[in-house]
């Protein structure tokens with residue numbers, strides 16, 4: 350069973366954005382800093398007015414790993430996990446499973462687009478290669 | 481606080497796999513050995529500290545808190561604390577140093593007890609933080625639901641980026657694992673005693689690329705006790721006090737395993753830079769290195785963080801034979817966690833103290849007078865310098 354995140358005021362937009370097919374990132378409404386993981390306050394300027402905005406949903410692989418060990422009984426292996434620098438959100442990385450690709454073909458610098466997997470009230474981001 | 485605190489005793493239980501011994505039995509064995517080492521009695525102990533405190537989020541990861549250990553040992557204390565959120569597994573030793581430096585206590589018993597080998601076997605569960613909980617909060621909630629359930633995944637993508645930028649290969653990490661195994665074969669307390677070759681290392685199954693089985697430390701059952709004493713009280717102990725020359729606990733990035741701008745560095749770099757600001761000593765003054773090796777990749781990170789070589793140079797530093805038996809900067813001379821077992825840094829510190837007291841037997845580093853200890857990986861980091869006069 351996949352453990353799910355608990356929904357909070359600051360992270361609900363991120364985890365529910367997939368219902369509309371959107372990658373929702375938190376930004377400071379004052380200094381425009383991208384804030385991830387989402388927070389109620391901007392860590393740069395302490396502004397408490399934050400907003401969630403849809404970004405393009407694309408990015409570039411900063412790093413990755415291919416997991417071969419079934420950590421829980423029903424885990425299907427191997428699969429790749431990609432740490433992706435998200436376009437339009439400076440400094441933000443979203444780490445997610447890579448789908449629709451042979452895990453051994455993932456590379457640093459590869460371009461990815463987001464897709465989502467719905468479990469209960471959570472839409473988990475997943476990355477798939479753009480080409 | 482420099483030179484106001486010292487390590488005066490260390491003790492370790494008989495570390496093993498699937499010992500089926502209660503955690504408290506391991507703890508008492510380690511405490512008796514530490515008190516004997518220090519020449520103290522239980523009535524001399526007036527402080528107690530641990531990391532992280534009693535926890536049930538991962539099987540056998542921390543079965544004992546300060547409360548039960550105080551009760552079991554009949555301690556009357558003037559200071560006690562368990563520190564889950566401090567700067568690494570070293571936090572209780574740092575807090576103990578601050579407690580004795582400010583007069584809160586004279587002799588603080590710091591402990592770490594684990595029964596991960598027996599407990600994971602019984603529960604048929606690996607060490608997965610947060611497993612079994614209905615919903616996850618905090619930084620785990622951005623990793624575990626994605627399938628990044630194990631620290632080996634988090635260390636895996638750090639290693640992959642590091643390999644990409646600096647041309648490190650699996651063979652370099654193999655040299656770390658093989659060197660530590662060679663030390664383990666000289667340490668009767670180490671759990672992994674069979675020889676390890678590069679062929680063995682490369683043939684072992686992949687866990688989370690580029691990290692394979694021998695890049696991961698070994699879950700064990702055991703306990704370790706480190707006694708931290710006020711410098712003036714330390715002079716009355718049985719062994720020469722090991723002065724805490726400097727500590728570092730700085731952290732410049734947020735508490736995640738994926739958002740630090742440069743993942744070829746980690747919290748160790750911040751903590752270590754801060755530590756060197758508090759001493760006139762330099763890396764070239766160090767005789768013995770005790771570096772966190774929950775995963776082999778942390779060793780080159782710590783070497784660079786502490787300034788033993790430049791950023792990206794660890795692969796050559798390792799390949800030149802600096803860190804194994806006979807090297808100029810021997811790392812984890814007791815076998816480390818890769819071959820000695822996962823005591824969450826306490827075992828590494830135990831070995832460093834053993835070396836400084838000249839008790840290293842066949843693995844003794846000649847005339848070892850100074851040691852550096854770095855604990856933690858990812859955003860978790862604490863650094864400490866020890867010396868004898």
Ligand SMILES: [Zn+2]
Pocket residue numbers: 377378379380381382391392393394395396
């Ligand atoms: Zn702001």
